[in-house]
Amino acid sequence: MCQLLGMNCNVPTDICFSFSGFRKRGGETDVHRDGWGIGFFEGKGSRVFLDPEPSAHSVLAELVRSYPIRSLNVIAHIRKATEGDVRLENTHPFLRELWGRHWLFAHNGHLPDFRPPLKGIMTPVGNTDSEWLFCWILEKLRCQFGTRTPSRNDLFSALRKLTLTFAEHGISNFLLSNGDVLVAHCSTHLSYIVRQAPFGEAHLADEDMSVDFRELTKPADRVAVITSLPLTDNEAWVDMRPGSLWMFCDGNIYDQCDTIPSPYKTMADLATATAEGSRF
Amino acid sequence: MCQLLGMNCNVPTDICFSFSGFRKRGGETDVHRDGWGIGFFEGKGSRVFLDPEPSAHSVLAELVRSYPIRSLNVIAHIRKATEGDVRLENTHPFLRELWGRHWLFAHNGHLPDFRPPLKGIMTPVGNTDSEWLFCWILEKLRCQFGTRTPSRNDLFSALRKLTLTFAEHGISNFLLSNGDVLVAHCSTHLSYIVRQAPFGEAHLADEDMSVDFRELTKPADRVAVITSLPLTDNEAWVDMRPGSLWMFCDGNIYDQCDTIPSPYKTMADLATATAEGSRF
Numbered sequence: 017m018c019q020l021l022g023m024n025c026n027v028p029t030d031i032c033f034s035f036s037g038f039r040k041r042g043g044e045t046d047v048h049r050d051g052w053g054i055g056f057f058e059g060k061g062s063r064v065f066l067d068p069e070p071s072a073h074s075v076l077a078e079l080v081r082s083y084p085i086r087s088l089n090v091i092a093h094i095r096k097a098t099e100g101d102v103r104l105e106n107t108h109p110f111l112r113e114l115w116g117r118h119w120l121f122a123h124n125g126h127l128p129d130f131r132p133p134l135k136g137i138m139t140p141v142g143n144t145d146s147e148w149l150f151c152w153i154l155e156k157l158r159c160q161f162g163t164r165t166p167s168r169n170d171l172f173s174a175l176r177k178l179t180l181t182f183a184e185h186g187i188s189n190f191l192l193s194n195g196d197v198l199v200a201h202c203s204t205h206l207s208y209i210v211r212q213a214p215f216g217e218a219h220l221a222d223e224d225m226s227v228d229f230r231e232l233t234k235p236a237d238r239v240a241v242i243t244s245l246p247l248t249d250n251e252a253w254v255d256m257r258p259g260s261l262w263m264f265c266d267g268n269i270y271d272q273c274d275t276i277p278s279p280y281k282t283m284a285d286l287a288t289a290t291a292e293g294s295r296f
Numbered sequence: 297m298c299q300l301l302g303m304n305c306n307v308p309t310d311i312c313f314s315f316s317g318f319r320k321r322g323g324e325t326d327v328h329r330d331g332w333g334i335g336f337f338e339g340k341g342s343r344v345f346l347d348p349e350p351s352a353h354s355v356l357a358e359l360v361r362s363y364p365i366r367s368l369n370v371i372a373h374i375r376k377a378t379e380g381d382v383r384l385e386n387t388h389p390f391l392r393e394l395w396g397r398h399w400l401f402a403h404n405g406h407l408p409d410f411r412p413p414l415k416g417i418m419t420p421v422g423n424t425d426s427e428w429l430f431c432w433i434l435e436k437l438r439c440q441f442g443t444r445t446p447s448r449n450d451l452f453s454a455l456r457k458l459t460l461t462f463a464e465h466g467i468s469n470f471l472l473s474n475g476d477v478l479v480a481h482c483s484t485h486l487s488y489i490v491r492q493a494p495f496g497e498a499h500l501a502d503e504d505m506s507v508d509f510r511e512l513t514k515p516a517d518r519v520a521v522i523t524s525l526p527l528t529d530n531e532a533w534v535d536m537r538p539g540s541l542w543m544f545c546d547g548n549i550y551d552q553c554d555t556i557p558s559p560y561k562t563m564a565d566l567a568t569a570t571a572e573g574s575r576f
Contacts, residue, residue, distance in 0.1 A: 058383075058384045059383055059384060059385060060383075060385045060421050061346070061383060061384025061385030061386075061387065061421065061422065062384070063344070063345070063384065064344070065343070065345075066341070066343045067343075075359070075363055076359070076363070079359050083356070103339055103340075103341060104338045104339060104341025104342070104343065105339060105340045105341030105342075106341075107341065112393060113418065113419065113421060114419075115419060116419035116420060116421055117421060118421060136442075136443035137417075138393065139393065139394075139395060139396035139443075140396060141340050141341065141393060141396055141397060141398060142340065142341065162416075163416035163419075
């Protein structure tokens with residue numbers, strides 16, 4: 017299965033520490049060798065670094081790890097391909113523009129029988145179920161709200177309804193951001209932590225590296241980090257419940273609600289069900 | 297004024313040599329200090345590196361110069377801001393998706409009174425005339441062809457008609473690519489070279505660096521390079537005539553036609569006319 021990493025902050029913050037550990041899982045401490053990507057929002061602009069190479073050994077990942085890009089919203093992904101070849105166009109996060117904002121999307125899971133028709137407002141470039149899902153979500157938002165940008169509350173409510181449509185069809189952990197908020201769906205597993213004063217020390221789970229946030233932060237700073245598996249081994253990460261949707265804003269939880277947990281606990285369960293034809 | 301660099305090839309080729317000289321113009325051999333960007337197509341996928349820092353001194357530009365990304369179509373841009381702040385969202389090339397392909401666009405010039413209404417199919421994220429123009433072009437293509445991808449010839453013909461609409465409104469040198477072809481509009485100045493067998497040696501104009509293409513190429517390789525000012529000082533670059541539109545494919549000229557030359561030879565002429573209100 018792929019892994020996700022998201023960050024949402026109230027002041028522009030770099031993700032170098034978290035990404036140091038995360039990238040190791042792309043071919044060193046874990047098996048997600050089929051490419052990686054990371055997208056940063058800076059103001060209304062965004063930059064996305066994509067690489068079909070394993071992140072643990074990528075020149076580009078080394079640059080991202082060592083070059084501090086300060087951002088309010090970040091989405092990263094390391095891929096273990098389930099559907100779609102290992103190619104640049106199948107590498108997450110995917111980017112589209114809607115209502116004059118960039119939108120980034122990364123997906124961890126598989127929705128083997130969910131290919132709803134698209135109207136041609138957004139069209140996938142690659143051949144993953146993930147990009148199809150992203151295009152479908154943005155098309156539905158565009159059709160519901162027209163050319164008018166919805167409020168955060170209306171956006172969250174619309175995303176909940178859309179998520180209920182596909183949550184039962186497979187595994188649909190995802191991160192979505194428009195640079196203003198970061199939305200996270202926990203279908204099987206996802207954890208988060210909100211780091212705020214009083215700050216402490218954190219130690220990476222995937223490499224022997226620590227950081228003392230007291231030395232790097234101001235008292236009002238607040239950062240939410242969301243990830244498939246906790247990145248540090250000495251902090252209190254919160255497991256999100258399967259079947260829950262979260263909106264983060266300014267480094268904190270803005271809203272949350274129930275959706276539907278995946279009927280499959282793991283990708284192996286899903287693969288077995290697909291092979292047996294029990295649900296598909 | 298900004299500067300453009302484009303490359304279109306018949307085999308995936310890296311742009312490290314050309315970019316070595318081009319990046320120097322962003323703050324070292326020339327004044328284009330207000331950010332830079334480069335986009336590469338690899339298969340149907342694309343990756344775009346954007347930086348609001350001057351390219352001559354950018355860590356990211358050093359990576360792009362030294363890390364060979366092999367591509368059939370590349371568009372790069374170094375910016376001297378005329379309209380729109382120096383911010384990431386105003387950094388070229390701009391990216392959108394249409395008909396399941398990425399499109400990249402970079403503009404050198406200024407269209408001060410050309411802000412046609414947009415329908416909301418594509419909306420600018422930043423506040424440059426360049427991104428507005430790009431959104432307008434793609435919207436018009438989408439409206440003309442619907443959800444059906446046009447042939448190269450139909451696309452070229454449509455782009456000519458659109459270019460005739462805005463060519464008189466200012467300076468509109470641009471590069472546009474969908475990963476299949478690269479389209480170049482010469483409004484005031486743009487040069488190209490087609491490198492093919494027999495290959496020779498090339499020496500950069502902006503730094504003392506040479507490359508012998510005989511050592512790096514196969515006999516059937518063909519590469520078209522398009523740029524605002526010739527990158528090498530010992531090759532026969534062809535000046536495109538002001539008021540001409542070109543389509544490059546497989547490293548060669550696919551088609552060309554007349555448009556309308558800019559009424560202004562330089563940005564200074566345009567600025568004077570704008571200040572005098574003679575045309576606006």
